[in-house]
Amino acid sequence: MTGAKWNSMNASTPLAPTVRTTCPYCGVGCGVLAQADGSGGAAVTGDPTHPANFGRLCSKGSALGETVGLRGRLLHPMLRRADGTLRCVPWPQALDRVADGFRKVIERDGPDAVAFYLSGQLLTEDYYVANKLMKGFIGSANVDTNSRLCMASTVAGQRRAFGTDTVPGIYADLDLADLIVLVGSNAAWCHPVLFQRIMCNKADRGARIVVIDPRRTVTAQEADLFLAPAPGTDTALFCGLLVHLAEHGALDQVYIDAHTTGFAETLARARAIAPDAAATARACGLAEADVEQFFNLFYTAARTVTAFSQGVNQSAQGTDKVNAIINCHLATGRIGRPGMGPLSFTGQPNAMGGREVGGLANQLAAHMGFAPDEIDRVRRFWSAPNMAQREGRKAIAMFEAIERGEIKALWVMATNPAVSLPRAGAMRDALKKLELFVVSENVLSNDTINAGAHMLLPAAAWGEKDGTVTNSERCISRQRAFLTCPGEARPDWWIVSAVAQRLGFADAFAFAAPAEVFREHAALSAFENDGTRDFDLGGIATLSDGDYDTLQPVQWPLRTDEVPQAEKRCFAEGRFYTPDRRARFVPPEPPALREATSAAFPFRLNTGRIRDQWHTMTRTGLSPRLAAHLAEPFVEVHPQDAARMGLVDGGFARVATEHGAVILKVLASDHQQPGSLFVPIHWSDETASCARVGELVAPWTDPYSGQPEAKATPAAVAPVAFTRRGFTRTREALALPCGTWWAKVATADGVEYRLATSQGPMFWHDFADRWRTPDARFAEELVGGVYRAAAFLDGHLDSCFCIAPSGAPPQWDLASLAAAAAEEEGLRIPKSQACDYIGGTEAVVCACFGVSLEAVRQAIRGGATNVTEIGRALRAGTNCGSCLPELRRIVFDERFAHPV
Numbered sequence: 001m002t003g004a005k006w007n008s009m010n011a012s013t014p015l016a017p018t019v020r021t022t023c024p025y026c027g028v029g030c031g032v033l034a035q036a037d038g039s040g041g042a043a044v045t046g047d048p049t050h051p052a053n054f055g056r057l058c059s060k061g062s063a064l065g066e067t068v069g070l071r072g073r074l075l076h077p078m079l080r081r082a083d084g085t086l087r088c089v090p091w092p093q094a095l096d097r098v099a100d101g102f103r104k105v106i107e108r109d110g111p112d113a114v115a116f117y118l119s120g121q122l123l124t125e126d127y128y129v130a131n132k133l134m135k136g137f138i139g140s141a142n143v144d145t146n147s148r149l150c151m152a153s154t155v156a157g158q159r160r161a162f163g164t165d166t167v168p169g170i171y172a173d174l175d176l177a178d179l180i181v182l183v184g185s186n187a188a189w190c191h192p193v194l195f196q197r198i199m200c201n202k203a204d205r206g207a208r209i210v211v212i213d214p215r216r217t218v219t220a221q222e223a224d225l226f227l228a229p230a231p232g233t234d235t236a237l238f239c240g241l242l243v244h245l246a247e248h249g250a251l252d253q254v255y256i257d258a259h260t261t262g263f264a265e266t267l268a269r270a271r272a273i274a275p276d277a278a279a280t281a282r283a284c285g286l287a288e289a290d291v292e293q294f295f296n297l298f299y300t301a302a303r304t305v306t307a308f309s310q311g312v313n314q315s316a317q318g319t320d321k322v323n324a325i326i327n328c329h330l331a332t333g334r335i336g337r338p339g340m341g342p343l344s345f346t347g348q349p350n351a352m353g354g355r356e357v358g359g360l361a362n363q364l365a366a367h368m369g370f371a372p373d374e375i376d377r378v379r380r381f382w383s384a385p386n387m388a389q390r391e392g393r394k395a396i397a398m399f400e401a402i403e404r405g406e407i408k409a410l411w412v413m414a415t416n417p418a419v420s421l422p423r424a425g426a427m428r429d430a431l432k433k434l435e436l437f438v439v440s441e442n443v444l445s446n447d448t449i450n451a452g453a454h455m456l457l458p459a460a461a462w463g464e465k466d467g468t469v470t471n472s473e474r475c476i477s478r479q480r481a482f483l484t485c486p487g488e489a490r491p492d493w494w495i496v497s498a499v500a501q502r503l504g505f506a507d508a509f510a511f512a513a514p515a516e517v518f519r520e521h522a523a524l525s526a527f528e529n530d531g532t533r534d535f536d537l538g539g540i541a542t543l544s545d546g547d548y549d550t551l552q553p554v555q556w557p558l559r560t561d562e563v564p565q566a567e568k569r570c571f572a573e574g575r576f577y578t579p580d581r582r583a584r585f586v587p588p589e590p591p592a593l594r595e596a597t598s599a600a601f602p603f604r605l606n607t608g609r610i611r612d613q614w615h616t617m618t619r620t621g622l623s624p625r626l627a628a629h630l631a632e633p634f635v636e637v638h639p640q641d642a643a644r645m646g647l648v649d650g651g652f653a654r655v656a657t658e659h660g661a662v663i664l665k666v667l668a669s670d671h672q673q674p675g676s677l678f679v680p681i682h683w684s685d686e687t688a689s690c691a692r693v694g695e696l697v698a699p700w701t702d703p704y705s706g707q708p709e710a711k712a713t714p715a716a717v718a719p720v721a722f723t724r725r726g727f728t729r730t731r732e733a734l735a736l737p738c739g740t741w742w743a744k745v746a747t748a749d750g751v752e753y754r755l756a757t758s759q760g761p762m763f764w765h766d767f768a769d770r771w772r773t774p775d776a777r778f779a780e781e782l783v784g785g786v787y788r789a790a791a792f793l794d795g796h797l798d799s800c801f802c803i804a805p806s807g808a809p810p811q812w813d814l815a816s817l818a819a820a821a822a823e824e825e826g827l828r829i830p831k832s833q834a835c836d837y838i839g840g841t842e843a844v845v846c847a848c849f850g851v852s853l854e855a856v857r858q859a860i861r862g863g864a865t866n867v868t869e870i871g872r873a874l875r876a877g878t879n880c881g882s883c884l885p886e887l888r889r890i891v892f893d894e895r896f897a898h899p900v
């Protein structure tokens with residue numbers, strides 16, 4: 001394919017009136033209807049026909065149209081000069097440089113000296129081409145992905161139990177279950193559309209909800225029973241449950257005998273870990289009555305779904321936790337039948353597609369591993385000259401090998417490891433050692449690029465990509481382009497293929513369109529597949545280009561009979577993918593955290609997501625309305641701990657581990673357990689002065705999955721004092737003075753920085769004077785210790801700045817300054833623009849309609865008694881519904897917990 005096609009239009013040129021595509025965020029995989037608006041944005045609504053969401057979107061999906069602009073986009077290949085600056089280079093030169101660099105390292109140091117680090121954001125076609133190049137042609141299995149940080153323990157647990165990485169259940173089970181157990185999942189924020197589905201079941205059918213999570217999240221507040229076990233003890237809880245089920249006659253002995261092995265040994269291990277409810281309660285730090293209630297709920301509800309997510313996976317014992325859950329479902333035969341089964345909520349939009357391709361270092365391709373016959377089969381299918389013969393390095397091991405200088409060339413695609421990896425600071429330093437460091441990206445700047453990437457390759461972004469993704473219920477959907485690639489951006493599959501061709505593999509990488517890649521991927525899954533692999537897309541391996549373009553969501557396993565789409569569950573009749581076709585009960589190890597807390601680090605650091613941001617905010621961070629929910633990086637701490645440590649709610653704290661430190665706003669909340677801290681993962685050096693929580697996380701990994709523990713690093717917390725707070729709003733990003741605490745927030749026409757400082761007004765007067773555009777008119781005042789400044793360009797407010805003593809209520813209102821300036825200078829500030837600054841720090845609860853916390857509180861004080869009445873009064877919660885759990889919490893708090 002030539003570059004001309006990709007260059008011919010700009011991003012705002014609509015290709016079609018409305019395009020059916022999928023959301024690029026979480027693993028729910030919602031269908032989206034998107035239409036370019038012709039001015040750089042897009043209109044986005046939920047696709048009512050998509051089986052994942054039936055028209056619903058959460059706050060993130062609803063705001064997608066605000067994120068497709070070109071601000072900050074990488075539009076051309078760029079090469080880093082010796083002086084550290086970047087310059088544009090033509091594609092042929094960039095591709096030659098990448099291919100030559102890899103060739104040189106491979107010839108000198110062997111194929112294991114190079115690596116690819118991929119992403120659950122890539123499309124299946126991108127994944128397939130990268131995996132094929134590394135494992136079949138370069139000859140190494142050093143291909144891993146940020147999915148290692150996300151779902152690897154589920155992959156390992158399912159492979160141990162089922163002999164295949166297959167999620168048994170489907171979303172429809174959430175409609176049919178009588179009991180839904182959510183383990184380590186803040187689904188209300190992280191998988192909102194599925195959570196809405198669960199809440200509909202609760203409202204319509206009376207399904208009971210149990211939430212198991214160390215934090216009292218917004219998900220937990222909707223539960224009939226909430227259990228907050230001590231960190232790392234989920235295995236004991238599910239061992240106790242297995243014993244309880246056995247003791248109370250709840251086992252499905254027919255299923256156990258016919259379809260499984262290892263039950264007796266597993267039950268004996270469970271008895272040793274948690275022999276009864278009392279012992280379980282002690283092991284987990286729970287009330288015995290709560291444990292008994294959970295056990296009895298599970299015992300009595302035949303239709304039970306146990307849904308789990310990052311709280312289970314991101315653990316140094318994550319695989320055992322997954323198997324402890326699966327053991328309970330196998331023992332009761334509650335698997336693969338309507339309303340029953342373990343159901344992993346996948347984090348990323350295409351983590352599942354990456355797993356199908358085999359884009360993990362311990363998989364080969366298409367659900368095949370590194371057994372000699374599998375290597376040979378894939379070799380013959382690919383006509384591959386240089387097959388990898390063994391597993392490669394998983395993510396943490398891969399970056400540690402970079403740190404030791406053993407891996408010398410790395411290609412990072414669509415992910416930001418300098419932020420997201422454990423020990424992120426050390427990993428960023430390690431990247432500087434690379435001889436060749438290539439990054440395929442959408443953005444011109446992020447922490448990984450700024451670690452010194454030698455070559456930047458502009459990749460297509462959401463809205464421009466064309467291919468397939470697979471969601472948490474094995475449903476393959478098309479992601480379609482509704483914008484053309486801007487500048488010289490190219491699809492990732494095209495970029496990798498072009499490098500492969502330059503490495504001498506032109507025939508094997510002569511792909512001209514994503515449909516060709518998909519057909520080959522599907523054909524490989526069916527190649528010599530005599531039923532020993534359930535991942536078999538043979539039925540759609542010969543789609544025409546037209547059929548591929550119009551492909552409807554399709555769930556695997558594909559079946560030739562007329563099984564309705566919503567009934568594609570697995571394993572109700574056994575037929576697992578182990579050699580004897582029986583599932584394996586797996587006895588877990590006793591729960592134990594890797595490292596104890598200490599006097600120096602007395603807290604447990606838990607990390608996670610917030611409702612309206614995604615990963616490192618490179619996309620969601622562009623949306624003003626998503627920024628309005630929780631705009632600043634924070635540490636959530638129990639009020640008792642806050643008081644004990646001298647922390648002030650709304651003040652600042654330094655959170656440290658032996659690996660690094662960050663400075664965050666303090667959020668005192670009894671939703672947090674005493675002794676633990678919660679910090680969101682989203683902020684990076686691009687969006688805050690000192691808030692990269694990955695820097696703090698220990699690199700302990702699960703022995704089976706290689707997934708790192710992100711929920712229990714020993715940590716310390718201490719207050720940090722700033723004498724002044726403030727903000728500045730500008731059109732373009734600013735370099736703020738060293739020592740300033742800042743968080744960057746998107747606005748409709750530029751950026752806002754929230755500031756904290758111990759520098760006085762004189763310092764900021766000098767700064768504002770330097771920072772303003774030279775030909776701008778400047779107005780400033782210092783009243784009562786509050787310094788305000790505004791710059792006017794062409795008679796309009798261009799930028800402004802305000803700094804006030806920390807103890808004083810924030811005075812963000814520039815109206816008086818604006819009025820004075822207008823009077824004196826004849827300058828104009830539109831009323832709406834001036835008013836923007838009033839209450840600029842007020843949290844917004846409903847992102848869709850911009851309804852603030854204070855407005856909700858006022859509505860409750862004015863008589864609203866529930867979310868329906870709030871919706872009627874303010875519209876809050878009446879669009880995507882993501883804020884409904886928070887609204888319910890606010891209603892409760894205002895009416896009962898903290899009435900005024």
Ligand code: SF4
Pocket residue numbers: 023024025026027028029030053056057058059060061062190191192193194
């Ligand atoms: S739940 Fe939200 S983030 Fe997840 S796929 Fe759906 S719209 Fe996107």
